[in-house]
Amino acid sequence: MKVLFVCSGNNRKVPVFIVQQEDELKKRGYEVDYFHVRGKGITGYLKNHFELTQTVKDGAYALIHGHYGLSGLLASFQRRLPVVVSYYGSDLNNPRVRIFSQLANKLSTAAIAVSPTLVNHLPNKDKCHLIPCAVDSMVFQPVPKQQAREKLQHSGRYYFEQGKKYVLFASRFDRPVKSPELAFATMKRLGDSFELIEFNNFSNEDVVLFFNAADALLLCSRTEGSPQVIKEAMACNRPIVSTDVGDVRSVISKTKGCFISKATPEHLAAALSEAVRFESTNGRDAIVMAYETNATTQRIIRVYEKAIRQFEIKNQ
Structure with a gap:
């Protein structure tokens, strides 16, 4: 056909x-x-x-x-x-x-x-x-955080400072519907010990490495359907903080280290502070089963x- x-x-x-x-x-x-x-x-x-x-x-x-x-x-x-x-x-x-x-x-x-x-x-x-949408669990897999960071640094794609917490923003910064300004305000509350990474023009290999190199994923969109980035991060066992949009609550709510937050800098900052305490999650189990x-x-x-x-x- x-x-x-x-x-x-x-x-x-x-x-x-x-x-x-x-x-x-x-x-x-x-x-x-x-x-x-x-x-x-x-x-x-x-x-x-x-x-x-x-x-x-x-x-x-x-x-x-x-x-x-x-x-x-x-x-x-x-x-x-x-x-x-x-x-x-x-x-x-x-x-x-x-x-x-x-x-x-x-x-x-x-x-x-x-x-x-x-x-x-x-x-x-x-x-x-x-x-x-399905998730290709053969592509999106957990990688040790340090290994992922070393690969990105060795290729010159990003530099990670010792002692900093890195938050991967779930989109490009030039998309208003993804609320980048809310993310910036959240980072300001968290201070210089946190850094926000823009999700922009990554190859498939880069996406997997950045998921695993980051301490948490942040999604603070105004609206969503069923954001693929959430499921892909889950398949990599990453901690997540998200506003209550689309089907995100049903996807992450039962996974420790993943949080639904109100769409304010105060609430998102508090959730991220908690999320980065988790080295990893078991989100992959739920994703492989459902998607x-x-x-x-x-x-x-x-x-x-x-x-x-x-x-x-x-x-x-």
Whole structure:
């Protein structure tokens, strides 16, 4: 079966969790191509309509998988193929694009949401499947902290001072929705013995090393769906402090060394002071059990197969 992934091409880099889906589908005999959307906002996306219809008109594809709501809406305006839309958070949490993402839910054949809170935003819940993104536990593994720091220092990617506590911020500093200013205010309360590391342009190897080199991960976003960075840090047995967004509470709440905090510098600083006392956690056990790659991929394949059957019946 040949599947067309539709996703934004504005950043010139496909999110890791989408590439992981592609890789897992290929392992099971699927062919996957990409249609990269050029342009921003609903107008920018819809300008790609003609090119997309030309891409699928020869019948080479069995199904289109739109990643994020606007990609799903664009895909749903062609009527040749069934469309599955995956929702990841920003497409439904952002009021400016929510209505368009909801329209995609109405027009598409099936939907996948990565957290229960996102399902609640969808008008056609009966066609929605709750499937969180998988975590590749073979990639995201615990590494001794000192070993991780020595590798990063030896390559010149970062320098760690003796006696300092290092907190890995869960995103880039230029994304307002991730509340970097709140993180900066939190660090100011903790003083010079703490340093904040920006999560920016890391290779897969770097991500694993920085997770393991840091004393804790900090996520203080305004909104989230099912943040992959939380699950990946859990797979590396790292302490975590997070605001109560998306599905984070359900993912980390039972793991010692991981904390849900109010979104204030005072509360986040107190939680981080506690978190860095933990050298590691046992979060990996919960992640490997709940977000195993093979089981997640099989669930996505079942959604594909059902969507194709429904589309064929509807168009007989």
